[in-house]
Amino acid sequence: MATKFNCPIRYALDIIGGRWKIIILWNINKYKIIRYGEIKKRIPEISHKVLSQQLKELESDGIVYRNEYYEIPPKVEYSLTDKGHSLIPIVEIINEWGQKNMSC
């Protein structure tokens, strides 16, 4: 997969460029360990289907852990991998820029 990209910035954007990825990382980092339903509650605009998809992609890119408890009803917790943690400075700098430039 890495061979798809000739250029580092495109590799990075392929991982974090998804419409909700930064917001999802932002929330996982905030709560450290967070259940699926809790993420959904924090990001109401995202649909069930899309949230699942994006989490799956983040997992397969090695950004988040998925910890499944084999219970009924199911319980799944998400948290950041080391690679995921290394993205947090990006998330934070984007947030800071927003704070400085949002006029309200």
Next chain:
Amino acid sequence: MATKFNCPIRYALDIIGGRWKIIILWNINKYKIIRYGEIKKRIPEISHKVLSQQLKELESDGIVYRNEYYEIPPKVEYSLTDKGHSLIPIVEIINEWGQKNMSC
């Protein structure tokens, strides 16, 4: 428009979250002043229409200047505004992350 968002990170993502925005900013910053056709040449995968759209959005968000020379054939140069420059640290940190994590 700013009132659309309750949260800084969403405001920021609305501006830079577009599929090609970061790549476009990356290129404008690299050349400081760059013509439309030159951007197109640097990002061959983006179509004429989409590049125009994204540039227009970046212009209306106050990120890039559009400098039109009234000639035939037309000549249009793009450059970063101050607000646009303030986004460069974000672009660079994303690039750095890509360099560290791209395995090739």
Next chain:
DNA sequence: CGGAATCCAAGACGATACTG
């Protein structure tokens, strides 16, 4: 050359229902 407008295809998304 850069941009607007058109038309059409591809794919993203939401809603829903079903499973363990």
Next chain:
DNA sequence: CAGTATCGTCTTGGATTCCG
């Protein structure tokens, strides 16, 4: 509760054309 699958909709994007 979390995830998958299906389906219909609707946005997005590409190709093309025309204009200044």
